[in-house]
Amino acid sequence: MSDNVIAPSILAADFARLADEARAVEGAADWLHVDVMDYHFVPNLTIGLPVVQSLRKATTLPFDCHLMIADPARWAVDYANAGAYNVTFHAEAATDPVAIAKDLRAAGSRAGLAIDRDTAVEGYLELLPHFDLLLIMTIKAGFGGQAFMPQLLDKVRAARRYIDSGHLELRIEVDGGVADDTIYACAEAGADTFVAGTAVYGAEDPAAAVRKLRAIATG
Numbered sequence: 627m628s629d630n631v632i633a634p635s636i637l638a639a640d641f642a643r644l645a646d647e648a649r650a651v652e653g654a655a656d657w658l659h660v661d662v663m664d665y666h667f668v669p670n671l672t673i674g675l676p677v678v679q680s681l682r683k684a685t686t687l688p689f690d691c692h693l694m695i696a697d698p699a700r701w702a703v704d705y706a707n708a709g710a711y712n713v714t715f716h717a718e719a720a721t722d723p724v725a726i727a728k729d730l731r732a733a734g735s736r737a738g739l740a741i742d743r744d745t746a747v748e749g750y751l752e753l754l755p756h757f758d759l760l761l762i763m764t765i766k767a768g769f770g771g772q773a774f775m776p777q778l779l780d781k782v783r784a785a786r787r788y789i790d791s792g793h794l795e796l797r798i799e800v801d802g803g804v805a806d807d808t809i810y811a812c813a814e815a816g817a818d819t820f821v822a823g824t825a826v827y828g829a830e831d832p833a834a835a836v837r838k839l840r841a842i843a844t845g
């Protein structure tokens with residue numbers, strides 16, 4: 627579980643060319659991070675199920691769907707059925723996170739739990755055995771291109787201690803402001819899975835940007 631995963635976020639890509647943008651990082655990236663926002667849980671609107679279903683046919687990259695939506699219990703399994711490798715929903719939006727995780731795993735997907743900027747991780751540590759991934763936001767969820775908040779890495783450190791001491795099989799993903807100058811600190815804090823939007827799709831050569839991020843994270 628020590629191999630780093632780099633997941634470019636298509637939120638920063640050209641939405642008129644999603645298939646091409648996904649293929650641009652094939653061979654360099656491990657997963658494609660797909661941000662689903664519903665204008666309720668966060669004050670922004672991106673893409674939903676029909677786009678994920680269509681995009682699934684356009685690339686070989688596993689999809690890491692990040693649901694920033696209200697009522698994930700209603701929708702999460704639909705993303706699993708659309709072929710997502712991993713489906714992550716927000717702890718703040720879920721009344722019974724473990725039930726959703728079980729449904730996701732039963733549908734053949736991995737289950738991820740996301741913790742937004744203002745949510746403490748401690749209240750969720752005991753739920754982690756039911757999950758395959760913990761996403762710790764390093765910004766406030768809702769928009770790409772925000773400045774990385776290094777103080778949020780304390781949550782990564784706490785989760786890493788808990789996961790290692792319990793010998794849990796779980797990835798720790800960071801999302802928000804991850805770039806050349808911040809990714810090493812994330813790795814050092816204990817993250818092994820890195821979402822990068824602007825740092826990848828804002829670069830002239832997205833695949834080269836992914837390779838550089840991986841090299842820096844590895845140290």
Ligand code: DX5
Pocket residue numbers: 635636637638659661692766767768769770771772801802803804821822823824825
């Ligand atoms: C924001 C999304 C992120 C976003 C990150 O809420 O969850 O995945 O794409 O973008 P950057 O890497 O530009 O901060």
Ligand code: ZN
Pocket residue numbers: 635659660661692801821
């Ligand atoms: Zn995201």
